[in-house]
Amino acid sequence: MTKTIYIVDDDDAVRASLHTLLSVQSDMIIRGFRSGDAFLAEMPDLDPGVLLLDFHMPGSTGLDVLTRLNRDVKFVPIILTGQGNVSLAVQAMKAGALDFVEKPYDARTLMDVIDHAFAQLEQGGEAEARAQAARAKIATLSPREADTLRGLIEGRSNKVIAYELDISPRTVEIYRANLMEKLQVRSLSEALRIAFAAGMLPNL
Structure with missing residues:
Protein backbone atom coordinates (compact mmCIF):
# COMPACT_ATOMS: atom_id res chain seq x y z
CA MET A 1 0.00 0.00 0.00
CA THR A 2 1.34 3.43 -0.93
CA LYS A 3 1.77 5.76 2.01
CA THR A 4 1.45 9.53 1.75
CA ILE A 5 3.27 11.89 4.07
CA TYR A 6 2.99 15.67 4.16
CA ILE A 7 5.83 17.86 5.48
CA VAL A 8 4.57 21.28 6.59
CA ASP A 9 7.52 23.44 7.66
CA ASP A 10 8.66 26.93 6.68
CA ASP A 11 12.34 25.90 7.02
CA ASP A 12 13.58 24.78 3.58
CA ALA A 13 16.52 22.89 5.13
CA VAL A 14 14.23 20.90 7.43
CA ARG A 15 11.89 19.97 4.59
CA ALA A 16 14.84 18.87 2.44
CA SER A 17 16.33 16.83 5.29
CA LEU A 18 13.03 15.08 5.99
CA HIS A 19 12.48 14.43 2.30
CA THR A 20 15.91 12.81 2.04
CA LEU A 21 15.29 10.64 5.10
CA LEU A 22 11.86 9.49 3.96
CA SER A 23 12.82 8.94 0.31
CA VAL A 24 14.60 5.70 1.19
CA GLN A 25 11.16 4.13 1.55
CA SER A 26 10.01 3.19 -1.94
CA ASP A 27 6.34 2.93 -1.03
CA MET A 28 6.07 6.51 0.27
CA ILE A 29 4.73 9.61 -1.49
CA ILE A 30 6.20 12.78 0.02
CA ARG A 31 4.78 16.27 -0.39
CA GLY A 32 6.17 19.44 1.13
CA PHE A 33 4.42 22.68 2.08
CA ARG A 34 6.21 25.89 3.08
CA SER A 35 3.43 27.05 5.39
CA GLY A 36 0.35 25.97 7.26
CA ASP A 37 -1.70 28.22 4.98
CA ALA A 38 -0.39 26.43 1.87
CA PHE A 39 -1.35 23.06 3.32
CA LEU A 40 -4.80 24.23 4.43
CA ALA A 41 -5.49 25.65 0.96
CA GLU A 42 -5.04 22.18 -0.59
CA MET A 43 -6.24 20.08 2.35
CA PRO A 44 -9.74 19.25 1.00
CA ASP A 45 -8.24 17.69 -2.14
CA LEU A 46 -5.43 15.74 -0.46
CA ASP A 47 -5.33 11.98 0.00
CA PRO A 48 -5.25 10.54 3.53
CA GLY A 49 -1.79 10.62 5.05
CA VAL A 50 0.55 11.37 7.93
CA LEU A 51 1.31 15.01 8.60
CA LEU A 52 4.71 16.22 9.88
CA LEU A 53 3.75 19.63 11.18
CA ASP A 54 6.07 22.36 12.42
CA PHE A 55 4.68 24.11 15.48
CA HIS A 56 6.01 27.62 14.85
CA MET A 57 5.31 28.99 11.36
CA PRO A 58 4.36 32.41 9.99
CA GLY A 59 0.65 32.70 9.24
CA SER A 60 -1.23 29.59 10.33
CA THR A 61 0.75 27.90 13.10
CA GLY A 62 0.86 24.18 13.75
CA LEU A 63 -1.85 24.63 16.36
CA ASP A 64 -4.00 26.54 13.85
CA VAL A 65 -3.67 23.64 11.40
CA LEU A 66 -4.60 21.12 14.10
CA THR A 67 -7.68 23.18 14.94
CA ARG A 68 -8.74 23.20 11.29
CA LEU A 69 -8.17 19.45 11.00
CA ASN A 70 -10.56 18.97 13.93
CA ARG A 71 -9.38 15.38 14.48
CA ASP A 72 -10.22 14.38 10.91
CA VAL A 73 -9.41 10.66 10.56
CA LYS A 74 -8.09 11.45 7.07
CA PHE A 75 -4.86 12.81 8.58
CA VAL A 76 -2.65 11.75 11.49
CA PRO A 77 -0.56 14.76 12.56
CA ILE A 78 2.85 14.60 14.25
CA ILE A 79 4.22 17.83 15.67
CA LEU A 80 7.85 18.85 15.08
CA THR A 81 8.99 21.26 17.75
CA GLY A 82 12.20 23.01 18.74
CA GLN A 83 13.88 22.12 22.03
CA GLY A 84 12.27 23.78 25.02
CA ASN A 85 8.81 23.72 23.46
CA VAL A 86 7.61 20.48 25.02
CA SER A 87 4.74 22.20 26.85
CA LEU A 88 3.52 23.63 23.56
CA ALA A 89 3.77 20.19 21.97
CA VAL A 90 1.63 18.72 24.76
CA GLN A 91 -0.92 21.45 24.03
CA ALA A 92 -0.86 20.35 20.40
CA MET A 93 -1.38 16.71 21.35
CA LYS A 94 -4.47 17.73 23.29
CA ALA A 95 -5.67 19.34 20.04
CA GLY A 96 -5.29 16.07 18.18
CA ALA A 97 -1.61 15.51 17.37
CA LEU A 98 -0.57 11.86 17.70
CA ASP A 99 2.90 12.66 19.04
CA PHE A 100 5.67 15.21 18.94
CA VAL A 101 9.33 14.95 17.93
CA ALA A 136 -25.79 4.01 4.45
CA LYS A 137 -28.00 1.48 6.26
CA ILE A 138 -29.61 4.15 8.45
CA ALA A 139 -30.28 6.22 5.32
CA THR A 140 -32.54 3.45 4.00
CA LEU A 141 -34.97 4.00 6.88
CA SER A 142 -38.05 6.14 6.44
CA PRO A 143 -38.39 9.13 8.81
CA ARG A 144 -40.94 7.21 10.91
CA GLU A 145 -38.72 4.11 11.04
CA ALA A 146 -35.81 6.29 12.18
CA ASP A 147 -38.05 7.85 14.87
CA THR A 148 -39.06 4.38 16.00
CA LEU A 149 -35.41 3.31 16.20
CA ARG A 150 -34.56 6.34 18.36
CA GLY A 151 -37.45 5.49 20.67
CA LEU A 152 -36.31 1.88 20.99
CA ILE A 153 -32.72 2.96 21.64
CA GLU A 154 -33.93 5.26 24.42
CA GLY A 155 -35.71 2.34 26.05
CA ARG A 156 -39.30 3.33 25.27
CA SER A 157 -42.01 0.72 24.85
CA ASN A 158 -44.02 0.36 21.68
CA LYS A 159 -46.98 2.02 23.39
CA VAL A 160 -44.95 5.06 24.46
CA ILE A 161 -43.42 5.39 20.99
CA ALA A 162 -46.88 5.12 19.47
CA TYR A 163 -48.17 7.85 21.77
CA GLU A 164 -45.23 10.17 21.02
CA LEU A 165 -45.53 9.66 17.26
CA ASP A 166 -49.35 9.77 17.36
CA ILE A 167 -49.71 6.38 15.67
CA SER A 168 -51.01 2.98 16.82
CA PRO A 169 -48.84 0.43 18.66
CA ARG A 170 -49.50 -1.97 15.78
CA THR A 171 -47.99 0.56 13.36
CA VAL A 172 -44.92 0.85 15.60
CA GLU A 173 -44.56 -2.94 15.44
CA ILE A 174 -44.61 -2.73 11.64
CA TYR A 175 -42.01 0.05 11.63
CA ARG A 176 -39.87 -1.97 14.02
CA ALA A 177 -40.00 -5.05 11.83
CA ASN A 178 -39.22 -2.98 8.74
CA LEU A 179 -36.23 -1.23 10.28
CA MET A 180 -34.77 -4.51 11.57
CA GLU A 181 -35.07 -5.94 8.08
CA LYS A 182 -33.52 -2.88 6.42
CA LEU A 183 -30.63 -2.82 8.90
CA GLN A 184 -30.21 -6.59 8.39
CA VAL A 185 -30.22 -7.31 12.13
CA ARG A 186 -32.09 -9.72 14.36
CA SER A 187 -31.80 -8.00 17.73
CA LEU A 188 -32.11 -4.52 19.17
CA SER A 189 -28.48 -4.66 20.38
CA GLU A 190 -27.31 -5.15 16.79
CA ALA A 191 -29.45 -2.20 15.68
CA LEU A 192 -27.94 -0.16 18.50
CA ARG A 193 -24.40 -0.87 17.29
CA ILE A 194 -25.29 0.29 13.78
CA ALA A 195 -26.97 3.42 15.11
CA PHE A 196 -23.93 4.20 17.26
CA ALA A 197 -21.51 3.67 14.36
CA ALA A 198 -23.67 5.98 12.22
CA GLY A 199 -23.50 8.74 14.83
CA MET A 200 -27.10 8.57 15.96
CA LEU A 201 -26.03 8.24 19.60
CA PRO A 202 -23.32 10.89 20.12
CA ASN A 203 -23.86 11.04 23.86
CA LEU A 204 -23.95 7.32 24.55
Missing part, protein backbone atom coordinates in the same frame (compact mmCIF):
# COMPACT_ATOMS: atom_id res chain seq x y z
CA GLU A 102 11.86 17.50 19.08
CA LYS A 103 14.30 19.13 16.69
CA PRO A 104 16.97 18.19 15.92
CA TYR A 105 15.17 14.87 15.52
CA ASP A 106 16.63 11.39 15.85
CA ALA A 107 15.96 9.58 12.57
CA ARG A 108 15.10 6.22 14.19
CA THR A 109 12.77 7.82 16.70
CA LEU A 110 11.04 9.80 13.98
CA MET A 111 10.57 6.73 11.78
CA ASP A 112 9.11 4.76 14.71
CA VAL A 113 6.59 7.56 15.35
CA ILE A 114 5.74 7.72 11.64
CA ASP A 115 5.18 3.93 11.50
CA HIS A 116 2.82 4.25 14.49
CA ALA A 117 1.00 7.09 12.75
CA PHE A 118 0.43 5.04 9.59
CA ALA A 119 -0.89 2.15 11.71
CA GLN A 120 -3.36 4.53 13.35
CA LEU A 121 -4.31 6.01 9.98
CA GLU A 122 -5.17 2.54 8.69
CA GLN A 123 -7.31 1.84 11.77
CA GLY A 124 -9.03 5.21 11.37
CA GLY A 125 -9.77 4.41 7.75
CA GLU A 126 -11.34 1.10 8.75
CA ALA A 127 -13.43 2.87 11.39
CA GLU A 128 -14.58 5.44 8.85
CA ALA A 129 -15.49 2.66 6.40
CA ARG A 130 -17.63 1.04 9.11
CA ALA A 131 -19.24 4.38 9.88
CA GLN A 132 -20.04 4.97 6.21
CA ALA A 133 -21.59 1.51 5.91
CA ALA A 134 -23.68 2.16 9.02
CA ARG A 135 -24.82 5.57 7.77
Whole structure:
Protein backbone atom coordinates (compact mmCIF):
# COMPACT_ATOMS: atom_id res chain seq x y z
CA MET A 1 0.00 0.00 0.00
CA THR A 2 1.34 3.43 -0.93
CA LYS A 3 1.77 5.76 2.01
CA THR A 4 1.45 9.53 1.75
CA ILE A 5 3.27 11.89 4.07
CA TYR A 6 2.99 15.67 4.16
CA ILE A 7 5.83 17.86 5.48
CA VAL A 8 4.57 21.28 6.59
CA ASP A 9 7.52 23.44 7.66
CA ASP A 10 8.66 26.93 6.68
CA ASP A 11 12.34 25.90 7.02
CA ASP A 12 13.58 24.78 3.58
CA ALA A 13 16.52 22.89 5.13
CA VAL A 14 14.23 20.90 7.43
CA ARG A 15 11.89 19.97 4.59
CA ALA A 16 14.84 18.87 2.44
CA SER A 17 16.33 16.83 5.29
CA LEU A 18 13.03 15.08 5.99
CA HIS A 19 12.48 14.43 2.30
CA THR A 20 15.91 12.81 2.04
CA LEU A 21 15.29 10.64 5.10
CA LEU A 22 11.86 9.49 3.96
CA SER A 23 12.82 8.94 0.31
CA VAL A 24 14.60 5.70 1.19
CA GLN A 25 11.16 4.13 1.55
CA SER A 26 10.01 3.19 -1.94
CA ASP A 27 6.34 2.93 -1.03
CA MET A 28 6.07 6.51 0.27
CA ILE A 29 4.73 9.61 -1.49
CA ILE A 30 6.20 12.78 0.02
CA ARG A 31 4.78 16.27 -0.39
CA GLY A 32 6.17 19.44 1.13
CA PHE A 33 4.42 22.68 2.08
CA ARG A 34 6.21 25.89 3.08
CA SER A 35 3.43 27.05 5.39
CA GLY A 36 0.35 25.97 7.26
CA ASP A 37 -1.70 28.22 4.98
CA ALA A 38 -0.39 26.43 1.87
CA PHE A 39 -1.35 23.06 3.32
CA LEU A 40 -4.80 24.23 4.43
CA ALA A 41 -5.49 25.65 0.96
CA GLU A 42 -5.04 22.18 -0.59
CA MET A 43 -6.24 20.08 2.35
CA PRO A 44 -9.74 19.25 1.00
CA ASP A 45 -8.24 17.69 -2.14
CA LEU A 46 -5.43 15.74 -0.46
CA ASP A 47 -5.33 11.98 0.00
CA PRO A 48 -5.25 10.54 3.53
CA GLY A 49 -1.79 10.62 5.05
CA VAL A 50 0.55 11.37 7.93
CA LEU A 51 1.31 15.01 8.60
CA LEU A 52 4.71 16.22 9.88
CA LEU A 53 3.75 19.63 11.18
CA ASP A 54 6.07 22.36 12.42
CA PHE A 55 4.68 24.11 15.48
CA HIS A 56 6.01 27.62 14.85
CA MET A 57 5.31 28.99 11.36
CA PRO A 58 4.36 32.41 9.99
CA GLY A 59 0.65 32.70 9.24
CA SER A 60 -1.23 29.59 10.33
CA THR A 61 0.75 27.90 13.10
CA GLY A 62 0.86 24.18 13.75
CA LEU A 63 -1.85 24.63 16.36
CA ASP A 64 -4.00 26.54 13.85
CA VAL A 65 -3.67 23.64 11.40
CA LEU A 66 -4.60 21.12 14.10
CA THR A 67 -7.68 23.18 14.94
CA ARG A 68 -8.74 23.20 11.29
CA LEU A 69 -8.17 19.45 11.00
CA ASN A 70 -10.56 18.97 13.93
CA ARG A 71 -9.38 15.38 14.48
CA ASP A 72 -10.22 14.38 10.91
CA VAL A 73 -9.41 10.66 10.56
CA LYS A 74 -8.09 11.45 7.07
CA PHE A 75 -4.86 12.81 8.58
CA VAL A 76 -2.65 11.75 11.49
CA PRO A 77 -0.56 14.76 12.56
CA ILE A 78 2.85 14.60 14.25
CA ILE A 79 4.22 17.83 15.67
CA LEU A 80 7.85 18.85 15.08
CA THR A 81 8.99 21.26 17.75
CA GLY A 82 12.20 23.01 18.74
CA GLN A 83 13.88 22.12 22.03
CA GLY A 84 12.27 23.78 25.02
CA ASN A 85 8.81 23.72 23.46
CA VAL A 86 7.61 20.48 25.02
CA SER A 87 4.74 22.20 26.85
CA LEU A 88 3.52 23.63 23.56
CA ALA A 89 3.77 20.19 21.97
CA VAL A 90 1.63 18.72 24.76
CA GLN A 91 -0.92 21.45 24.03
CA ALA A 92 -0.86 20.35 20.40
CA MET A 93 -1.38 16.71 21.35
CA LYS A 94 -4.47 17.73 23.29
CA ALA A 95 -5.67 19.34 20.04
CA GLY A 96 -5.29 16.07 18.18
CA ALA A 97 -1.61 15.51 17.37
CA LEU A 98 -0.57 11.86 17.70
CA ASP A 99 2.90 12.66 19.04
CA PHE A 100 5.67 15.21 18.94
CA VAL A 101 9.33 14.95 17.93
CA GLU A 102 11.86 17.50 19.08
CA LYS A 103 14.30 19.13 16.69
CA PRO A 104 16.97 18.19 15.92
CA TYR A 105 15.17 14.87 15.52
CA ASP A 106 16.63 11.39 15.85
CA ALA A 107 15.96 9.58 12.57
CA ARG A 108 15.10 6.22 14.19
CA THR A 109 12.77 7.82 16.70
CA LEU A 110 11.04 9.80 13.98
CA MET A 111 10.57 6.73 11.78
CA ASP A 112 9.11 4.76 14.71
CA VAL A 113 6.59 7.56 15.35
CA ILE A 114 5.74 7.72 11.64
CA ASP A 115 5.18 3.93 11.50
CA HIS A 116 2.82 4.25 14.49
CA ALA A 117 1.00 7.09 12.75
CA PHE A 118 0.43 5.04 9.59
CA ALA A 119 -0.89 2.15 11.71
CA GLN A 120 -3.36 4.53 13.35
CA LEU A 121 -4.31 6.01 9.98
CA GLU A 122 -5.17 2.54 8.69
CA GLN A 123 -7.31 1.84 11.77
CA GLY A 124 -9.03 5.21 11.37
CA GLY A 125 -9.77 4.41 7.75
CA GLU A 126 -11.34 1.10 8.75
CA ALA A 127 -13.43 2.87 11.39
CA GLU A 128 -14.58 5.44 8.85
CA ALA A 129 -15.49 2.66 6.40
CA ARG A 130 -17.63 1.04 9.11
CA ALA A 131 -19.24 4.38 9.88
CA GLN A 132 -20.04 4.97 6.21
CA ALA A 133 -21.59 1.51 5.91
CA ALA A 134 -23.68 2.16 9.02
CA ARG A 135 -24.82 5.57 7.77
CA ALA A 136 -25.79 4.01 4.45
CA LYS A 137 -28.00 1.48 6.26
CA ILE A 138 -29.61 4.15 8.45
CA ALA A 139 -30.28 6.22 5.32
CA THR A 140 -32.54 3.45 4.00
CA LEU A 141 -34.97 4.00 6.88
CA SER A 142 -38.05 6.14 6.44
CA PRO A 143 -38.39 9.13 8.81
CA ARG A 144 -40.94 7.21 10.91
CA GLU A 145 -38.72 4.11 11.04
CA ALA A 146 -35.81 6.29 12.18
CA ASP A 147 -38.05 7.85 14.87
CA THR A 148 -39.06 4.38 16.00
CA LEU A 149 -35.41 3.31 16.20
CA ARG A 150 -34.56 6.34 18.36
CA GLY A 151 -37.45 5.49 20.67
CA LEU A 152 -36.31 1.88 20.99
CA ILE A 153 -32.72 2.96 21.64
CA GLU A 154 -33.93 5.26 24.42
CA GLY A 155 -35.71 2.34 26.05
CA ARG A 156 -39.30 3.33 25.27
CA SER A 157 -42.01 0.72 24.85
CA ASN A 158 -44.02 0.36 21.68
CA LYS A 159 -46.98 2.02 23.39
CA VAL A 160 -44.95 5.06 24.46
CA ILE A 161 -43.42 5.39 20.99
CA ALA A 162 -46.88 5.12 19.47
CA TYR A 163 -48.17 7.85 21.77
CA GLU A 164 -45.23 10.17 21.02
CA LEU A 165 -45.53 9.66 17.26
CA ASP A 166 -49.35 9.77 17.36
CA ILE A 167 -49.71 6.38 15.67
CA SER A 168 -51.01 2.98 16.82
CA PRO A 169 -48.84 0.43 18.66
CA ARG A 170 -49.50 -1.97 15.78
CA THR A 171 -47.99 0.56 13.36
CA VAL A 172 -44.92 0.85 15.60
CA GLU A 173 -44.56 -2.94 15.44
CA ILE A 174 -44.61 -2.73 11.64
CA TYR A 175 -42.01 0.05 11.63
CA ARG A 176 -39.87 -1.97 14.02
CA ALA A 177 -40.00 -5.05 11.83
CA ASN A 178 -39.22 -2.98 8.74
CA LEU A 179 -36.23 -1.23 10.28
CA MET A 180 -34.77 -4.51 11.57
CA GLU A 181 -35.07 -5.94 8.08
CA LYS A 182 -33.52 -2.88 6.42
CA LEU A 183 -30.63 -2.82 8.90
CA GLN A 184 -30.21 -6.59 8.39
CA VAL A 185 -30.22 -7.31 12.13
CA ARG A 186 -32.09 -9.72 14.36
CA SER A 187 -31.80 -8.00 17.73
CA LEU A 188 -32.11 -4.52 19.17
CA SER A 189 -28.48 -4.66 20.38
CA GLU A 190 -27.31 -5.15 16.79
CA ALA A 191 -29.45 -2.20 15.68
CA LEU A 192 -27.94 -0.16 18.50
CA ARG A 193 -24.40 -0.87 17.29
CA ILE A 194 -25.29 0.29 13.78
CA ALA A 195 -26.97 3.42 15.11
CA PHE A 196 -23.93 4.20 17.26
CA ALA A 197 -21.51 3.67 14.36
CA ALA A 198 -23.67 5.98 12.22
CA GLY A 199 -23.50 8.74 14.83
CA MET A 200 -27.10 8.57 15.96
CA LEU A 201 -26.03 8.24 19.60
CA PRO A 202 -23.32 10.89 20.12
CA ASN A 203 -23.86 11.04 23.86
CA LEU A 204 -23.95 7.32 24.55
